[in-house]
Amino acid sequence: MAARKPLSDLRSHLGYRLRMVSNAISRSFARVLEAEGVTVAEWVFLRVLHDAEGIAPSLLAERMGMTKGAISKLADRLTGKGLVDRSSNPEGKRGQTLALTPAARSLVPRLSDLADRNDARFFGTLGPEERRVLEHLLEKIAVEHELTTMPVD
Numbered sequence: 081m082a083a084r085k086p087l088s089d090l091r092s093h094l095g096y097r098l099r100m101v102s103n104a105i106s107r108s109f110a111r112v113l114e115a116e117g118v119t120v121a122e123w124v125f126l127r128v129l130h131d132a133e134g135i136a137p138s139l140l141a142e143r144m145g146m147t148k149g150a151i152s153k154l155a156d157r158l159t160g161k162g163l164v165d166r167s168s169n170p171e172g173k174r175g176q177t178l179a180l181t182p183a184a185r186s187l188v189p190r191l192s193d194l195a196d197r198n199d200a201r202f203f204g205t206l207g208p209e210e211r212r213v214l215e216h217l218l219e220k221i222a223v224e225h226e227l228t229t230m231p232v233d
Contacts (some may be wrong), residue, residue: 104202105198105199106233109195109198112194113194116187116191118161118163118191121232122157122158122163123195124230125144125151125154125158125232126158126163126164126184126187126188126191127188127192128140128144129180129184130184134178134179135177135178136176136177137152137155137175137176138151138175144229144230145229146229155178158184162181162183163180163181163184163187164178164179164180164184165179165180166178
C-alpha cells in the first residue's frame, strides 16, 4: 500500500489567509455601515450610482456584474430608504432610470470616508511599496480569472 501524502495545513493555503483577512475587513465595514443604515451591497450600489447618474437598471446591473433582479431588489430597498429615485426613461423608451436623491448625494461622501478609514485600519500596517505590490498581485489574479463581479457581501 502506497503511503498517503500528508494533508496540508489550512494556514498553508493563501486562499485561507486571504479569506481570513477579507472576512475581518468586510465584517468591520459592515458594522460601520449598519450604523449608517445601509448594507455593504447598498453601499456599493450607491457608490456606483454616484458616478453614473441617471442610469438604466440594466446598465447598472452590467457594470456591477449582478442580475437585473438583484439590482431591482436593491433599488427597491434604497427607494424605500429615500436614497434612490426611479423615473421614466427620458428618451421615451420603455424602462426606468435610477438616480441618487439629495439625501444620498450627501451620504455617499460620508460613507466613502468610512470606507477609506476601514482600509487604512487594515492596510495601514503596509508601507507604500508593499501596498502597491499587494494591489498589483490581487489585480493580476483578478485579471487572470476574469473576476469582474463587484463584491457586495
